[in-house]
Amino acid sequence: MAIESDEIKSAAAELLDAGAHDRLDTMRHSTAHVMASAVLELFPDAKLGIGPAIRDGFYYDFDLPRALTPADLESIEARMRAQVAANLPFERSEIGRDEAVARETAAGQPYKAEIIGELAAGEVISFYRHGTFNDLCRGPHLETTAGIGPFKLLNSAAAYWRGDEKRPMLQRIYGSVWETQEDLDRYLWRLEEARKRDHRKLGRELDLFSFHPESPAAPFWHPRGMALWRALEDWSRQVRTEGGFVEVRTPALVRKELWETSGHWALYQDNMFVFDDADHVAGLKPMNCPESMLIFKTSLRSYRDLPMRLADYSWLFRNERTGALAGMFRVRQLTQDDSHVICREDQVVDEVNLALRLVRRQFEPFGFQPRFKLATRPDKKLGTDEFWDMAEGQLAGALETAQIEHTLDPGGGAFYAPKIDVFIDDALGREWQMATIQIDYQLPQRFELEYRAADGGTARPVVVHYAIYGSFERFIGVITEHFAGAFPAWLAPVQVMVIPIADRHVEYAGKVRDALFEAGLRAEVDDRSERMQAKLRDAQEQKVPVMLVLGDRDQEAGAVSPRLRTGESTQGVGMAVFIADLKGRVERRELWPYAPEEDQP
């Protein structure tokens, strides 16, 4: 969207070429300055942290004498509006580093002084002033505070200085600012919509699962949630079968010797549940892969046996930090659609290519278009440059072979190998990281895996790991929010609600339900003594895809009258015709019934 040149006046010359995105970022950063200035008016002794522009808005961190309250935010917001109305110019100044450190120290701003002290000696130190507020800042900024668009302060919360839990805890205020009121309204609508779709709320309302203090952060799956789970699991198994996988299952309770071999004892023990088991120290498994290594080693493998593709849906246990737990998104007991491919080095590109195809295939019936990111060698890494050249080349080669567009995440790889991260966008435009595809040379070495090569010698295989849903728990959280609980028929816990209009139709309704059962469909009869309208309303609120209304005419004709969740309804459809149609849609895993999103403001 083009912006009139006099609508927002760009102060700095470096802004002339900037696109709308940079302009918005600049405005957000300027708004953060105005907020910091308002906070200083309220708390003259506040010490300033950092205040960057972020996606959808900005934040600023402060060291304050007391915790902020919602009333404080209102007061800060009011002071900010006054500054915007005052049309204060932003003025840039530059000074030397030592002088800057001295100034910030004298001003009682230790965090600012720390930042400046870390800048290179020769670097230009710039400050931006508006009104009486002068802040260390690289810039650029708006010309004046009047250029700040509609904004709102959202919430305050704690944040460690520089994200380090050993350092002081500051208070962070988040805010959002946009170029137009419509943009701000749309953003606030999205926040509100996300709140309404919260999977924790929908999970309770749709009777999918519950949580209990007796086992914190571990879901109890109800019959309806389990139906959804099984639909997902069946699909994952089908995709794995198509990909040539076989399935294994491995123990949850494993002695520490295995974890010492795999390296988890040294690197992952903090996240494991560990205890004594009959004179041995053992742990609940946080990952499946080490045990697959043991299965591989149970016989002498030939190069002809590879690749060996193992799927594992075992239960995993991770002792997460209590503060990180969040609904289905972070649980302590979870299940993955885990895949380990043990293959020859010359098969790695093909196997990664297969993984990429399976990722696309498995996400297809959800309507997700996965995006791929190649994460390359980090600064802290194991192995030689030759190794990384080769491993990165293998992943890049597979992406090319599969003709998959991707972006780069330089330095984002694991310390032992590069990886391909897979992202999806949900219905609200939120980005979620889903699958990760990793190639692993470490584990085969630690477990001393070998196979008999074609030349009669021994060789070491490579492992390609991935989980496409990631964990079932988290994926169910994501799709619950994505579909707002209105799952397509193939996933819906109850696919058909049979609604007899009067008590005399209940028997026929039972026959219809049994016919649905026989076709492998999930159906219930609402035989409560309620009026049909009430039953329809309840089925709608439960987001059941199809309601079958049954009255005299249907009963006499052996027919059903389907009403879809979208409101569309027909009458007198033959029972067999209806069942065959629905069964086909479920088996094809159609995105059906589909309702276009409600219009956003």
Next chain:
RNA sequence: GCCGAAGUAGCUCAGUGGUAGAGCAACGGUUUCGUAAACCGUCGGUCGUGGGUUCGAGUCCCACCUUCGGCUCCA
């Protein structure tokens, strides 16, 4: 783990030291033939748990449990 907030009936919430409430749900009865809430009645709470202050605590204090927001998207 840390900072802040919250926890009252199955759910959503009222209740500012003086007899625990409402709507929905559930249950009982009546009712029920065409596409989003029939009517009447009844039941239901150790106010998260434990301790303390007080003549008296859902309300004030302390500890614990659980949940929610957040803890680098780096001047």
